[in-house]
Amino acid sequence: MPNGSEVLLGQLEAQGVDCVFASPIAVMAPIWEVLARRADDRKPRYFRCRHELLAVSLASGYYKATGRSQIVFLPSSLGVQNGSMGLHTALQERTPMTVLSPDTLSYGEDPSADPGPEWPSLLVDLVGPARNAEAVVKWAKRARTASELVHELRRACLIAESVPRGPTLLEIPFDLLVGTGHDEIPDWVTPAPVVASEEQIDQAAQILADAQCPLVITEHGGRTDESRDALVRIAEALSAPVFEFMSPAYHNFPRSHPLYGAGPVEAVLGEASEVDAILLAGCNAPWHPPHPALRPGCAVIHAEEDPLRPRAAYWGYPTTHTIPGDLARNLRALAANLGMRSTPRPDAVQRWSRHSQAVRAKDLDDPRQSRSQPTGFVPAAELFRQLHDALPDDAICVDEIIAQVPHMIQFLFEHKPIRQYRGWAGALGTSLGTALGIKLAQPQQLVVSVLGDGAWHYNPVPAALGFSQEYSVPLLIVLCNNRGLVSQTWNVLRYFPDSEAVRDRNFVGDVISPTPDYVKVAQAYGGDGERVDETAKLRPALQRALDVVAAGQTFLLDVLVNP
Ligand SMILES: Cc1ncc(C[n+]2csc(CCOP(=O)(O)OP(=O)(O)O)c2C)c(N)n1
């Protein structure tokens, strides 16, 4: 009879899982023993991760690039707690993955399933992995019998991939991994799409088409080419601009398109604004503060897997209609509906295009507009302009930056369809893993991690660089090194503008000092790198970086940017 581990791996293979991202613990021995006997090319591929947060972030990146949910192994409660920040992010972003967490049922009392002396004393806690995960996953449960292991595993994967998508966790005790496995693997059930009804789509389309001045806001509506294309068709049918809120999760809408809404959307809203219908096309938040003044009667239509965001602490946005269910499918249905009813309004296109040109002209510390040539750093605008010029059209950027987001949005995508995947969602520390997961899924494409120097310190950097080295997954890491946690000073400036702290630039909370030699860290893991502290040196350094990455090594470009 096969043991539980053989059945488990057989089931994952039958369900078509590509990858297991695993952070190890000794009770995984029966799984490793099965893997050691298997041919290397059998699926799922098993990836060793040296930190739990890395394992979760890899699964997140892999999903973002492929739309395919994967498996993560997190050891017991302590592993779940170490990975929980990544799971919290996945829950926020509706990223599916299924976590399997080994634990024990018998604590060594059953000699055939004794996990080792460290279990009752050091490793277990009162509540176990499933309850530890409850606050950061969509669904969690402990499997207690061989039949539960197979049936609940199927359910855990199905629930993760069903709308609203998100992470699930199944606790899998050592007793079940080493004991006799269930004699039958249940057939996989492919999750069926959950979409809005035709009437709901039609009603929303009618409101938008009847509006004098409709507008679209998105944060994560354009993950794939198809979704981005649907957003373009919606915008063009309505002659409506598409704005992105704050830190967009993807290059949702071509940022060079005449209908791309540059700058903050708040600037065009308000009681006196002409905007009379707003489509929120996948937004965890569309503007700030949540309840702004809008033109009286303005419709606010929330298209989202789960409108009004049940997992959010608060939803004060004045929503008037919803389009619930699979966002990509609903946006395509809305685009098709609008395509049949709208007539183009060239003056509206021109007006919005002029708006964006005016916003862009008020440039962000653009050295070409300033007389002084800075020394000792590269202006962020220049960094992204040169990256734009140097990167191939199909490059993928994974960002975890704060102060330089506006520069990235304005300059990195000017004339190229470079993809962008946000590597974090509020909690710092997930972007290197996300970038590596994307590169695993898209090995032919250049993946660029655009990382803040503060964000660097929150990532499991040794584990990420070790993964890159072990599995030959090279990244170009562009460190936006402003020598501090600069965004953290913004509230000091806002609330205490005339204070001594501001006058003396003594911000207390923003310091990263002394500046470490980041390049040496990359070199310790078989990578290479270079520090750049002036604009003239950037272009040749970028060329060297691209050559090194093309040859299969990770390269860290440590760019000193303006504070
Ligand atoms: C896990 C986590 N801890 C703390 C924070 C608060 N925080 C937000 S941004 C930031 C600083 C990031 O520094 P850096 O990446 O250098 O960007 P900069 O502020 O310099 O633009 C911090 C500490 C957070 N978002 N997530």
Ligand SMILES: [Mg+2]
């Ligand atoms: Mg910084």
